[in-house]
Amino acid sequence: MASNKKLLVLPGDGIGPEVMRQVRRVVDWMDKRRHVSFDLQEGLCGGAAIDAHGTPLTDETMADALQVDAVLFGSVGGPKWDDLPFEQKPERGLLRLRKEMDLFANLRPAMVFPAMADASSLKRELVEGLDIMILRELTGGVYFGEPRGVETLADGTKRAVDTQVYTTPEIERVARVAFELARKRGGKVHSVEKANVMHTGVLWRQTVTKLHEAEGQGIELHHMYADNCAMQLVRYPKQFDVIVTDNLFGDMLSDCAAMLTGSLGMLPSASLGAEDPTTGRRMALYEPVHGSAPDIAGKDIANPLAELLSFAMLLRYSFDMQEDADMVETAITNVLNAGFRTADIYAPGTAKVSTTVMGDTLLRELDKLAA
Ligand SMILES: NC(=O)C1=CN([C@@H]2O[C@H](COP(=O)(O)OP(=O)(O)OC[C@H]3O[C@@H](n4cnc5c(N)ncnc54)[C@H](O)[C@@H]3O)[C@@H](O)[C@H]2O)C=CC1
Numbered sequence: 001m002a003s004n005k006k007l008l009v010l011p012g013d014g015i016g017p018e019v020m021r022q023v024r025r026v027v028d029w030m031d032k033r034r035h036v037s038f039d040l041q042e043g044l045c046g047g048a049a050i051d052a053h054g055t056p057l058t059d060e061t062m063a064d065a066l067q068v069d070a071v072l073f074g075s076v077g078g079p080k081w082d083d084l085p086f087e088q089k090p091e092r093g094l095l096r097l098r099k100e101m102d103l104f105a106n107l108r109p110a111m112v113f114p115a116m117a118d119a120s121s122l123k124r125e126l127v128e129g130l131d132i133m134i135l136r137e138l139t140g141g142v143y144f145g146e147p148r149g150v151e152t153l154a155d156g157t158k159r160a161v162d163t164q165v166y167t168t169p170e171i172e173r174v175a176r177v178a179f180e181l182a183r184k185r186g187g188k189v190h191s192v193e194k195a196n197v198m199h200t201g202v203l204w205r206q207t208v209t210k211l212h213e214a215e216g217q218g219i220e221l222h223h224m225y226a227d228n229c230a231m232q233l234v235r236y237p238k239q240f241d242v243i244v245t246d247n248l249f250g251d252m253l254s255d256c257a258a259m260l261t262g263s264l265g266m267l268p269s270a271s272l273g274a275e276d277p278t279t280g281r282r283m284a285l286y287e288p289v290h291g292s293a294p295d296i297a298g299k300d301i302a303n304p305l306a307e308l309l310s311f312a313m314l315l316r317y318s319f320d321m322q323e324d325a326d327m328v329e330t331a332i333t334n335v336l337n338a339g340f341r342t343a344d345i346y347a348p349g350t351a352k353v354s355t356t357v358m359g360d361t362l363l364r365e366l367d368k369l370a371a
Pocket residue numbers: 015019074075076077078079091094263264265266287288289290291292293294295296301302303304306344
């Protein structure tokens with residue numbers, strides 16, 4: 001029987017295909033053991049698409065992304081394509097997906113698994129039990145602002161311009177998601193900007209404050225400057241529940257939060273659009289927070305857990321498959337409890353395993369859970 005779960009998989013470049021391979025094994029396992037099948041198609045994005053088609057994302061792949069129920073993404077980029085003109089770089093493929101799918105809400109949960117409290121670069125007591133949600137605005141701000149570009153001035157020197165733009169509706173819609181998330185979690189939102197030096201920061205703060213007055217009953221709202229937030233994240237991260245912030249600050253603060261959990265290789269994300277009021281459908285793309293990690297690509301040593309946790313988020317948010325999502329997350333917890341670690345999270349006394357062996361052990365755990 002044809003599946004009604006349409007999924008587009010875009011592994012990308014570098015470690016992207018390596019970590020995605022482990023998800024594909026779980027997808028096959030679900031088909032065999034849980035009788036859950038996806039209408040799955042795989043496509044190219046980033047450097048892989050440039051090599052094959054001369055563009056980081058073809059119009060056909062963009063159209064596919066718009067008509068499936070969910071996109072599972074790996075990572076793009078690498079030194080091979082670094083010298084291309086800006087608009088042709090691998091990263092533009094991902095930015096186009098985010099923009100054209102209107103994925104304005106990027107949920108980046110930073111959770112410390114019980115077995116990982118000693119893997120963080122912070123002391124155990126600071127991170128044990130940590131569960132924070134960074135909500136990054138994903139379709140506005142300086143990554144998309146106009147004007148942008150580089151010009152050569154009369155004296156031969158150059159001038160580069162990027163522009164940070166935010167409108168009230170853009171801020172409102174992401175702030176609304178922050179309040180909704182907080183309501184289901186710890187009831188606290190930190191809104192993060194730089195209202196002391198940026199006009200967009202002032203508008204951000206005013207808009208969030210106003211929305212909080214109108215719709216944020218019962219939610220504790222704090223405003224914080226982004227530089228202070230970076231410091232607070234490594235000083236006392238447990239003060240946070242939901243952090244809502246712009247595209248650039250969210251990109252940086254989530255990489256920073258990754259180290260609280262032990263590694264950038266542990267952090268998943270979900271990028272969501274607005275819910276269609278008539279169909280209830282929501283555009284969605286799931287991807288690890290990390291990039292293509294060219295320094296370790298091709299060695300079978302990358303941590304696949306961020307990609308696998310992104311897949312669990314996909315099951316949860318796009319397909320309402322709570323039991324299957326729980327199963328994948330529990331299997332990951334058990335694998336970590338049993339002491340298996342890829343190189344990035346290795347510590348003496350644990351077993352260092354490759355990407356593939358991490359996938360093997362996960363499948364064994366899934367078998368046990370399904371028995
Ligand atoms: N969403 C995406 O596709 C992203 C793409 N990039 C691109 O990736 C390329 C490399 O960028 P970097 O700044 O080096 O960031 P990166 O996230 O690829 O790597 C940063 C560091 O973390 C390590 N790391 C990342 N993921 C890991 C994993 N799963 N397991 C173990 N170690 C891991 C890497 O080895 C590296 O030392 C660039 O071309 C960049 O533009 C960067 C971030 C996001």
